[in-house]
Amino acid sequence: MSTIERLTQRFAGEGYSSSRFRDNTRFDIPSQSLVDVLTFLKSDCGFDLLVDITAVDLLEYPDARNRFRVVYALANTVTAERIYVRTHLDEPELTLASVVPMWLGADWMEREVFDMFGIRFAGHPNLKRILMPEEFTAFPLRKDYPLRGRGERHNFPVITRAES
Amino acid sequence: MAVAASDNVFMTRLDAAANWARSNSLWPMPFATACCGIELMATASSRYDIARFGAEVMRFSPRQCDLLIVAGRVVMKMLPVLQRIWLQMPEPKWCVSMGACACTGGVFDTYAVVLGVDRFIPVDIYVPGCPPRPEQLLASLIELQDAIKKHGTMTGKEFAERRTATGPAPFSLEELRRSRDYLLNKAEQDDAAQEERARTPTKQHP
Numbered sequence: 416m417s418t419i420e421r422l423t424q425r426f427a428g429e430g431y432s433s434s435r436f437r438d439n440t441r442f443d444i445p446s447q448s449l450v451d452v453l454t455f456l457k458s459d460c461g462f463d464l465l466v467d468i469t470a471v472d473l474l475e476y477p478d479a480r481n482r483f484r485v486v487y488a489l490a491n492t493v494t495a496e497r498i499y500v501r502t503h504l505d506e507p508e509l510t511l512a513s514v515v516p517m518w519l520g521a522d523w524m525e526r527e528v529f530d531m532f533g534i535r536f537a538g539h540p541n542l543k544r545i546l547m548p549e550e551f552t553a554f555p556l557r558k559d560y561p562l563r564g565r566g567e568r569h570n571f572p573v574i575t576r577a578e579s
Numbered sequence: 580m581a582v583a584a585s586d587n588v589f590m591t592r593l594d595a596a597a598n599w600a601r602s603n604s605l606w607p608m609p610f611a612t613a614c615c616g617i618e619l620m621a622t623a624s625s626r627y628d629i630a631r632f633g634a635e636v637m638r639f640s641p642r643q644c645d646l647l648i649v650a651g652r653v654v655m656k657m658l659p660v661l662q663r664i665w666l667q668m669p670e671p672k673w674c675v676s677m678g679a680c681a682c683t684g685g686v687f688d689t690y691a692v693v694l695g696v697d698r699f700i701p702v703d704i705y706v707p708g709c710p711p712r713p714e715q716l717l718a719s720l721i722e723l724q725d726a727i728k729k730h731g732t733m734t735g736k737e738f739a740e741r742r743t744a745t746g747p748a749p750f751s752l753e754e755l756r757r758s759r760d761y762l763l764n765k766a767e768q769d770d771a772a773q774e775e776r777a778r779t780p781t782k783q784h785p
Contacts, residue, residue: 547691548656555690564690566758568655569698574662576701576738 418460418498426452441499446485449502450512453487457517462489462498465514468524470532474558481505483534487514504534513538531556598731601645601671602724603633608644608668610661613651615678615710622713632720641667646723649702650710652680654691658699665700671735673727675719676702679709 416424419433419440430445444452456462466488473479481503490497504511513536514521525536526545533554536542544551551567553560584590607629611619622629629635638644641664653661665674676696679685682705684694696702703726704719730737 546656560690561754561757562689563754563757565761566754568690568693571655571658571662571693571699573698574665574700 418456418462418496421460422452422455425455439499440497441501443501443503446502446504446511449487449500450514450517452500453489453514453517456489456498456500461491461493462496464490464492465518465521465524466490466497468514468521468528470528470534470556472532472556472558483509483532485511485528485534509533510535510537512536513542515539530554533557594731594733595728597733598728601731602727604636605632605634605646605673605720605723606636606638606644607634607646607648608641608664609637609639609648609650610664611648611650612653612657613678613680613710615650615681618710618713618716619648619650619677622716627713627717629717629720632717632724634720641665642669644668645672647672647674647700648677648716649674649681649696650677652685652687653693653696655693656691658693658696661696662700671731671738673703673723674701675704675706675716675723677706677716677719678711679707682707685709 419442422442423431423433426444426448430443430448432443434441434443442452467486468488469486471484471486473482473484483504485502485504487500487502488497489500502511511534513525515525515536515538522540523545525539526542528534529536529539529542530544530546531554543549547555553565553567555564609616609619611617621627623635623637634646641647645668647665647668649661665672674696676682680687680692681696684692688694693699697705704723706715706719708715
């Protein structure tokens, strides 16, 4: 029985769906069941490696019903199988359960998603910005944030010859 | 009483002597953040050999350097580090902005990349190119040596005369407007939220 069959058998109902794109297998889940699904995949299906956590801002995206999509890329290191677990979020409820207890490597990935999109991970041991400076206030990969920023990069003291 | 000088003695000004010494033993501080840093290493190694111009002593402590070479793009998280390094270098000191990114931000015109280090620290020589050839960096070094020999003084009073940043005119208008509108909107929203909070009666405990 393939992984996606086992998944659809175990998790059925509102909010669950599976799809394929080229050779990618994707499984969409409601955000509350994230930990259940990932635990099932890790312990029962052998997906022991968390490859990546990332997010997509679906603002002004054709046919999008939600604002954010968070994608978990998993791999099975024995069978080299891969699966993409996706969940959707809307403002103001931008909180997901942290998977750091399951994969320690999720620490920096979740911090990056938080830094760039402002999605919070409940239970993360140290959820602070990882790429941008700590005093930065915006979430730069959101589509409503302008590419050139809001002048943050000009906000520094000027050192002239006279004072250096 | 006149004294005849022997053949191997010659007279000069103290400024000229000091500048001759300084210009021929520049100690670079390599601030290499991107591909320009690789060209900088090539310039320092045997094929191009920056040692021919007396500038081969790359030191990684700003306290021991007098020539800051900014090679590569500088992002807003790195700029305070760059400024600190510049302030830690002892006088007299010079700065070379190497490559398109250090000079203007280059193609990286995004929220995080500073549009030219000359906006925030003084720059003496700009080297264009993406990245510049080692010959260009050597040419800039020779030009800087000329400038030091011509304009340098023992006391360094030529530095005190420069009081403003020397870079191009700052900021795109659009970006400034956006920043102002954002702040105004935010202030309005904050005010509205505060009023809203003031209007709703706090819950009374029985």
